[in-house]
Amino acid sequence: MAVYTEVSFEALEALLEHYDIGVPTSFKGIAEGVENSNYLLHTTKGNFILTLYEKRVAAADLPFFLSLMRHLAAQGLPCPLPVTNKAGAATASVNGRPAAILTFLEGLSLRRPQPVHCEAAGEALARLHIAGQSFTMSRPNALGPSGWQALVEATRKQADRVQEGLAQLIIRSHDELRARWPETLPAGVIHADLFPDNVLFVDSAVSGLIDFYFACNDALAYDLAVMLNSWCFEADGAFNVTKSKALLKGYRRRRELDTAEVEAMPLLCAGAALRFTLTRLYDWLNPDQGALVRPKDPREFARALRFHLSVRRAGEYGL
Amino acid sequence: MAVYTEVSFEALEALLEHYDIGVPTSFKGIAEGVENSNYLLHTTKGNFILTLYEKRVAAADLPFFLSLMRHLAAQGLPCPLPVTNKAGAATASVNGRPAAILTFLEGLSLRRPQPVHCEAAGEALARLHIAGQSFTMSRPNALGPSGWQALVEATRKQADRVQEGLAQLIIRSHDELRARWPETLPAGVIHADLFPDNVLFVDSAVSGLIDFYFACNDALAYDLAVMLNSWCFEADGAFNVTKSKALLKGYRRRRELDTAEVEAMPLLCAGAALRFTLTRLYDWLNPDQGALVRPKDPREFARALRFHLSVRRAGEYGL
Numbered sequence: 001m002a003v004y005t006e007v008s009f010e011a012l013e014a015l016l017e018h019y020d021i022g023v024p025t026s027f028k029g030i031a032e033g034v035e036n037s038n039y040l041l042h043t044t045k046g047n048f049i050l051t052l053y054e055k056r057v058a059a060a061d062l063p064f065f066l067s068l069m070r071h072l073a074a075q076g077l078p079c080p081l082p083v084t085n086k087a088g089a090a091t092a093s094v095n096g097r098p099a100a101i102l103t104f105l106e107g108l109s110l111r112r113p114q115p116v117h118c119e120a121a122g123e124a125l126a127r128l129h130i131a132g133q134s135f136t137m138s139r140p141n142a143l144g145p146s147g148w149q150a151l152v153e154a155t156r157k158q159a160d161r162v163q164e165g166l167a168q169l170i171i172r173s174h175d176e177l178r179a180r181w182p183e184t185l186p187a188g189v190i191h192a193d194l195f196p197d198n199v200l201f202v203d204s205a206v207s208g209l210i211d212f213y214f215a216c217n218d219a220l221a222y223d224l225a226v227m228l229n230s231w232c233f234e235a236d237g238a239f240n241v242t243k244s245k246a247l248l249k250g251y252r253r254r255r256e257l258d259t260a261e262v263e264a265m266p267l268l269c270a271g272a273a274l275r276f277t278l279t280r281l282y283d284w285l286n287p288d289q290g291a292l293v294r295p296k297d298p299r300e301f302a303r304a305l306r307f308h309l310s311v312r313r314a315g316e317y318g319l
Numbered sequence: 320m321a322v323y324t325e326v327s328f329e330a331l332e333a334l335l336e337h338y339d340i341g342v343p344t345s346f347k348g349i350a351e352g353v354e355n356s357n358y359l360l361h362t363t364k365g366n367f368i369l370t371l372y373e374k375r376v377a378a379a380d381l382p383f384f385l386s387l388m389r390h391l392a393a394q395g396l397p398c399p400l401p402v403t404n405k406a407g408a409a410t411a412s413v414n415g416r417p418a419a420i421l422t423f424l425e426g427l428s429l430r431r432p433q434p435v436h437c438e439a440a441g442e443a444l445a446r447l448h449i450a451g452q453s454f455t456m457s458r459p460n461a462l463g464p465s466g467w468q469a470l471v472e473a474t475r476k477q478a479d480r481v482q483e484g485l486a487q488l489i490i491r492s493h494d495e496l497r498a499r500w501p502e503t504l505p506a507g508v509i510h511a512d513l514f515p516d517n518v519l520f521v522d523s524a525v526s527g528l529i530d531f532y533f534a535c536n537d538a539l540a541y542d543l544a545v546m547l548n549s550w551c552f553e554a555d556g557a558f559n560v561t562k563s564k565a566l567l568k569g570y571r572r573r574r575e576l577d578t579a580e581v582e583a584m585p586l587l588c589a590g591a592a593l594r595f596t597l598t599r600l601y602d603w604l605n606p607d608q609g610a611l612v613r614p615k616d617p618r619e620f621a622r623a624l625r626f627h628l629s630v631r632r633a634g635e636y637g638l
Contacts, residue, residue, distance in 0.1 A: 008430035025425045025521065028359055029350035040347055040359060042425065106344045106361065111327035202344065 005037040005052050005095055012041070012050070015094055018085040019101065021045050035213055037097075040104065047104035049080065052097040057213050059091075059098045064139045065212050066090045066100060068132070068189060075131035077124075078200075078208050080105060107200025107207030115246035116204045117196075118231050122250030124206045125194060125227060129220045129255055132189030141192060141216040143275050145181050148174055151278035158285050163299050170277065173305060177271050182264040185219040192216055192223060195230040221261040224251060225268035228317060229276065229304050237303050245318035262319050266311040273305035324356040324371050324414055331360070331369070334413055337404040338420065340364050354532055356416075359423065366423035368399060371416045376532050378410075378417045383458045384531050385409045385419060387451070387508060394450035396443075397519075397527050399424060426519025426526030434565035435523045436515075437550050441569030443525045444513060444546060448539045448574055451508030460511060460535040462594050464500050467493055470597035477604050482618050489596065492624060496590050501583045504538035511535055511542060514549040540580040543570060544587035547636060548595065548623050556622045564637035581638050585630040592624035 012027055022045030030038050030049075037052040053062065066082040070090075073081045080102035082090040092099050110117055141147070152174050159167035191198070193214040200208030224247075232243040251257075280298035287295055311317070331346055341364030349357050349368075356371040372381065385401040389409075392400045399421035401409040411418050429436055460466070471493050478486035510517070512533040519527030543566075551562040570576075599617035606614055630636070 009427045010430055012427075024427060026423075027427050028347075030359070031348035031350055040349070104345075108328045108331075108343060108346050111329055 005054070005097060007037075007039060007050070007052065007094060011094060012039075015050075015092055015099070016043075018087070018092065019083060020086060021048060021083060021101070041101070048083065049102045049104050050094070050099060051102065052094055052099045053213075054097065057098075061139060061213075062091055062098055062100070064137050065215060067137055068135060068215055069102070069212055071135045072128060072131050072209075075134075077128055077131055078105060078206060079212070080208075080210060105200055105208030105210065107202050109197050109200055111196070113196050113231055113243070114204075115243050117199075117201060118243045119246040119250035120201070120204060120206045121194070121196075121199045121231065122224075122227065122247035123253055124199065124209060124250075125191070125223055126251045126254030128191060128209065129188055129223065135189050138189075138217045139215070141190075141218040143192070143214065143279065144216075144218055144222075145178055145271065148178070148274065148278060151282055155278060155281045155285060159281060162281060162284060163302060166281070166299075166302055169302060169305065170274070170281075173270060173274055173309060176309075177267065177274060180267055181271065182219070182260065182267065185221055185261055185264060186258065187217060187219050189215060190218050190220060190223040192218065192226060194223065194227055219261075219264075219268070220255075221257065221264060222268050222272065224248070224257075225265065225272040228265075228269050229272045229301065233300075233304055233307075237307075239304075239307055241316075241318050248318055257319070262314045265314040265317055265319060266308055269311070269317070270305055270308035273301045273308055276301040277305055324373065324416060326356075326358060326369070326371065326413060330413060331358075334369075334411055334418070335362075337406070337411065338402060339405060340367060340402060340420070360420070367402065368421045368423050369413070369418060370421065371413055371418045372532075373416065376417075380458060380532075381410055381417055381419070383456050384534060386456055387454060387534055388421070388531055390454045391447060391450050391528075394453075396447055396450055397424060397525060398531070399527075399529060424519055424527035424529065426521050428516050428519055430515070432515050432550055432562070433523075434562050436518075436520060437562045437566040438569035439520070439523060439525045440513070440515075440518045440550065441543075441546065441566035442572055443518065443528060443569075444510070444542055445570045445573030447510060447528065448507055448542065454508050457508075457536045458534070460509075460537040462511070462533065462598065463535075463537055463541075464497055464590065467497070467593065467597060470601055474597060474600045474604060478600060481600060481603060482621060485600070485618075485621055488621060488624065489593070489600075492589060492593055492628060495628075496586065496593060499586055500590065501538070501579065501586065504540055504580055504583060505577065506536060506538050509535060509537050509539060509542040511537065511545060513542065513546055538580075538583075538587065539574075540576065540583060541587050541591065543567070543576075544584065544591040547584075547588050548591045548620065552619075552623055552626075556626075558626055560635070560637050567637055576638070581633045584633040584636055584638060585627055588630070588636070589624055589627035592620045592627055595620040596624055 022043035024043050026042040028040050030040050032038050035056045036054050039050040041048045069079045072079045083101040084090050156167050198211045232240050280296050283295040284298050341362035343362050345361040347359050349359050351357050354375045355373050358369040360367045388398045391398045402420040403409050475486050517530045551559050599615050602614040603617050
């Protein structure tokens, strides 16, 4: 999580001269966001987030991410809205890093979402997919199947140090998934990382969708697979089908799945689990000394991966 | 700095059942505070800070710190006010750690305070000392001279790895300061860590004094020496006497220094510089793997220490 670049009040003042968002009244670094440094900024005109993009977010991708948030917000999705400066630009440079100011969204993310939250979050994902259909920019999924090979190579030799049998699980599932991966499912803009961390709630209603820095074009149903992995497993590793049914019900209220999407769900879920196993394992084996928080345990998604590989039909997810 | 204990929304909700401060609307971990985990909490009734006290703050000291903030706030000082729960308690337990909810203060800390800020901060320190005279609890200064010996022992062997000659500087200055340390100066409650980080400003007025977790009873003038060290050196190591004059002028507007205090200032400044050299050196040599931010460079205060040891009379500080 969050490499932390310090921003002085003086640097903030210099930045804000270029914006029309009032005078700062409070400015705090927040321990949030997987890839970037974030500050919560109160001004006389409202609350904002200042994000400094660290090395993992390519500056060249920022126009895609920021334009997407603007597009989705214009369609009524509760996303942060990038604030443009007096010259009309949505990005700036702070301490040598690309930076952006976004509107602040109220709401709280949940550690243990209940079925009612899963349903609301599933519906929000479908709304995102529908609103994204009219977005004209595109970005490939760097962490889709074409990106897995390099991560497998970078982690396979040390994987068993983390868990006995992990290397074999990764290699075997990677081979199988690459061979069988569905390439013709309905596609569009996906969030690709809609974990409970990235959905804000006020009571049981979704008040915010955040952290669009993995967004890309890919199969829409893959985004559902990411959510089935991140919202529906209990702490003890059990898959909670009540939650998955609620999530899918919420999604299908706005967008129906076709037969190919339903049938592909076990594969897509296994692929999403492999993707998070690989990236967490890589970060675990190559910790960033400057990172704010220790890497997350890759074994959580290895366990989910084993579960999905054992699923024989989509009905087991409540589909 | 800041070991980071994660607090889930669910744990927050359970905590807030015991308080009467409204419903949470936002909750963010903030990268602030040297010793603790801090969260910024927005509720329907206002903004608050939730602090979890990590291992360096002894639970037994919390009543002193929290009562002191309450006492100073009641005297009109702009300190955070501990919020009591429905049972009247100012502390709670969160994730197994002692915790407190404090009112949030607007304002920004400055990286490069100007003389006008030094003057306002000096005046605020004098107000703190005066208001503290009627506070009845007491706490010894664990990082005063009696605490230095253990830090010298723990760091002397490795000090030269950080900077050539640092071990000799520490040992020599420690011996000299212990032999000559003034024991009969006017004493009372001191903040003991009033760095620019811990003073919030709105424009050039002080809007907040925060982070009272080193507060203790000691010589009042020692608190000024801490500020001369932390507010009046430029990034290149130069002592800025314009800033020190402004700081002292602000202080003396509210509380005059007696002759003994003036004469002791070079020694007190060297003592404060030694204290921060020792604690930073210790943290540098013994980094906490769970810490949010890398230890601060001890050489900054070693340089200040050399400066103070060369000062022959208090007039060099603008006294």
